[in-house]
Structure formats: C-alpha cells, structure tokens
Amino acid sequence: MKIGLAGLPMSGKTSIFNMATRAKAQTRDYLAQTDEINSGIIKVPDARIDHLTTVFKPKKTTFATVEFTDIPGISNVESKSASKTLGNIRICEAIMLVVRLFESEEIPHIHNKVDPAADLEELCLEFIFSDLEMVTNKIERLQKEIRVVKKPEAAKELELMEQLRKTLEDNKFLSTLELSEDQLQSLRGYRFLTQKPMLLVGNCSDTQFTTPDDKVKAFTTTCRERGWSPMLISAATEMEISALSPEEEAIFLEEYGIKESGRNRLISEAYKLLNYISFLTVGEDEVRAWPLQSGTNAHKAGGKIHSDIERGFIRAEVVAYKDFVEKGSMAGVKAAGLARLEGKEYVVQDGDIINFRFNV
Numbered sequence: 001m002k003i004g005l006a007g008l009p010m011s012g013k014t015s016i017f018n019m020a021t022r023a024k025a026q027t028r029d030y031l032a033q034t035d036e037i038n039s040g041i042i043k044v045p046d047a048r049i050d051h052l053t054t055v056f057k058p059k060k061t062t063f064a065t066v067e068f069t070d071i072p073g074i075s076n077v078e079s080k081s082a083s084k085t086l087g088n089i090r091i092c093e094a095i096m097l098v099v100r101l102f103e104s105e106e107i108p109h110i111h112n113k114v115d116p117a118a119d120l121e122e123l124c125l126e127f128i129f130s131d132l133e134m135v136t137n138k139i140e141r142l143q144k145e146i147r148v149v150k151k152p153e154a155a156k157e158l159e160l161m162e163q164l165r166k167t168l169e170d171n172k173f174l175s176t177l178e179l180s181e182d183q184l185q186s187l188r189g190y191r192f193l194t195q196k197p198m199l200l201v202g203n204c205s206d207t208q209f210t211t212p213d214d215k216v217k218a219f220t221t222t223c224r225e226r227g228w229s230p231m232l233i234s235a236a237t238e239m240e241i242s243a244l245s246p247e248e249e250a251i252f253l254e255e256y257g258i259k260e261s262g263r264n265r266l267i268s269e270a271y272k273l274l275n276y277i278s279f280l281t282v283g284e285d286e287v288r289a290w291p292l293q294s295g296t297n298a299h300k301a302g303g304k305i306h307s308d309i310e311r312g313f314i315r316a317e318v319v320a321y322k323d324f325v326e327k328g329s330m331a332g333v334k335a336a337g338l339a340r341l342e343g344k345e346y347v348v349q350d351g352d353i354i355n356f357r358f359n360v
C-alpha cells in the first residue's frame with residue numbers, strides 16, 4: 001500500500017512526510033530540481049489494538065501499516081524531470097496532493113504568488129495531460145491494428161479509449177467515469193494518474209487553520225468542484241509536534257485542547273482513502289491489525305495471514321470488536337451467543353476479531 005505525496009515544488013511535501021513518519025528528511029528553503037525520493041512505513045494508529053494489547057498482554061503487538069513516498073515537486077521548468085516525477089507518482093496506489101496555502105516572505109513559490117486554486121488546476125492539468133498522452137498513443141496503435149486485421153476486441157477497446165479521451169479532453173478525471181468491472185480490469189495496467197484515489201491536503205498556517213481566509217476558501221471550493229473534500233494541515237507546526245516523543249506529544253495536544261494530532265488525522269484519512277478496513281487477531285503471542293480492502297471475503301482474508309489458511313479454510317470464528325468490549329472477554333461473548341461461525345463468502349467487517357479454523 002503505497003501513497004505518494006505529490007504537489008508543486010515547495011508546497012510542504014517533505015514537511016508532511018516528516019510529520020507522518022517522524023523522519024528527519026531534508027526540507028528546503030530554496031527552489032531546486034532534485035531526484036531524491038523519501039520512503040517510510042507508518043503504523044496506522046488504532047485504539048482497538050491498544051485496548052486488546054492491555055487485555056491479552058501478548059508477546060508482540062503489530063499495527064497495520066501504510067507506506068508514504070515523498071516525491072519531488074512537479075515542475076514544468078524542466079519538462080523531462082516532470083515526466084519522471086509523474087512516473088514516480090504513477091506507481092503509487094493513491095495520491096496525497098499537497099497544495100500550499102501559507103504565505104511566507106522567505107519561502108519562494110515557483111510562480112512567485114500563492115494562489116491555491118491556480119496551483120491545484122495546474123496539477124490537475126499535468127495529470128490529465130499525462131494520461132491523455134497515454135490514451136492518445138493507445139488509440140493510434142489500436143487504429144493501426146484494426147486496419148491490418150479486424151479484431152472485435154480491439155474495436156471494443158478502441159471505443160473505451162475514445163471515451164477516456166473525451167473525458168480527459170473535457171478536463172475531467174477518469175475517476176469520474178462510471179465503468180464496468182471488466183472495463184476497470186482492462187485499464188488496470190495503465191495506472192492512470194486521474195483514476196487513483198486522491199486526498200487533497202491544504203498546507204496552511206496556524207492562523208489559516210483556525211480562521212479560514214480567502215486562500216483557504218478558494219482551495220476548498222476548487223476541491224469541491226472536482227468532487228474532493230480536502231483536509232487542512234499546518235505542516236510546519238505538525239512537523240515540530242511530531243519531533244516530540246509520543247509522551248510529550250500527548251501532553252502538548254492536551255494542553256492545547258487538540259483532540260487528534262494532524263499526523264493521526266492524515267494517516268487515518270489515507271487508510272480510508274485506500275478503502276481499507278482492519279480485521280484483528282488476538283492471542284497470547286500476538287495482537288494484530290490486518291489491513292484489508294473493504295468488501296473482501298473471509299476466505300481471502302485468511303490468505304492474507306497465510307496461504308495455508310486460504311487453502312485449508314474451514315470456518316472463521318468472528319467476534320465484533322464492540323461486542324468484545326461490551327462483554328469484556330471472549331468467554332463473555334460466547335456465553336451471550338455473540339461469537340459467530342462464518343463461511344468462506346462472509347464479507348469481513350472493520351473491527352472483526354477473527355480466529356480462522358483451517359486444515360491442510
């Protein structure tokens with residue numbers, strides 16, 4: 001699960017990366033073309049795992065994880081490096097698009113002006129053009145193919161590609177198209193940028209965070225027009241907070257009456273963005289959260305733990321986390337008849353505590 005941080009140069013991507021991963025990657029205060037990519041694996045905070053750990057006192061606790069990649073700024077100044085950057089974004093499963101909202105005399109902006117709506121449109125157009133180029137090339141190839149031999153599959157694919165081209169030419173993202181399962185499947189290999197799940201992050205100052213100004217409003221409106229609900233973060237402040245130890249951070253947040261750190265907000269939003277849920281396993285050895293694409297059945301979920309479980313699947317013993325908390329113990333849950341035996345096709349729900357029965 002790889003999420004790419006993308007945006008214009010100097011928008012605060014590396015600061016957000018540092019805040020999310022508690023890393024100390026080099027941020028910049030001058031414009032420069034670089035190739036450096038930072039990557040980090042992050043634990044997804046989960047209060048359920050914290051609670052289950054206190055109950056089961058396992059030898060080991062394992063949280064779900066997501067990978068963040070901090071990609072250099074997308075810049076048209078040197079077109080070759082822009083296409084390389086877009087290529088790095090293309091291999092991510094989802095995109096976190098960072099837009100600068102904060103004003104600063106010291107930090108340069110590539111267009112010498114902080115204009116979030118214009119910046120966001122520029123980024124959108126970069127993505128659209130990049131996908132359009134791929135679609136156009138494919139259309140040309142298909143047309144040639146059809147001229148040589150009449151292949152019905154090629155004609156069908158051409159029709160789909162024409163539909164994609166029309167969408168992109170209308171300045172719309174491919175994610176706005178309603179496509180069938182088969183069509184989605186046939187497009188998977190292209191890794192179109194405008195088809196990826198996208199989280200919009202507005203990097204603002206503390207003041208803008210508490211009192212939205214025109215820049216924040218323009219950003220929010222532009223996001224909404226494209227169907228996104230953005231999140232605001234003050235990367236500079238959050239980076240400082242995340243440099244504190246977890247204990248110091250808790251004290252700090254409490255003092256300022258902040259319910260959840262930007263870091264936790266960002267990570268949970270990212271997890272949701274990927275349409276992931278967690279199922280849980282418990283025991284003396286390990287308490288663990290397992291990330292799972294929402295809608296996955298018990299059979300496939302077992303396979304995430306071990307291929308043997310998938311192969312020899314018998315049943316899944318399922319207890320909902322909230323039932324466990326309410327009854328206080330597995331024995332209590334069972335006595336209340338709240339432990340269920342589910343078959344292969346059962347669709348796993350977020351917070352299911354599962355014990356797989358299998359035989360190989």
Ligand SMILES: Nc1nc2c(ncn2[C@@H]2O[C@H](COP(=O)(O)OP(=O)(O)OP(=O)(O)O)[C@@H](O)[C@H]2O)c(=O)[nH]1
Nearest residue numbers: 009010011012013014015027028029073102235236
């Ligand atoms: N005032 C202010 N400065 C910020 C904020 N976020 C980031 N900065 C500063 O802006 C500069 C650029 O931040 P980076 O995180 O390096 O930006 P970037 O998007 O990774 O930049 P490139 O990798 O060069 O594209 C640094 O000097 C940061 O300290 C913010 O919210 N407020």
Ligand SMILES: [Mg+2]
Nearest residue numbers: 013014027072
């Ligand atoms: Mg950077």
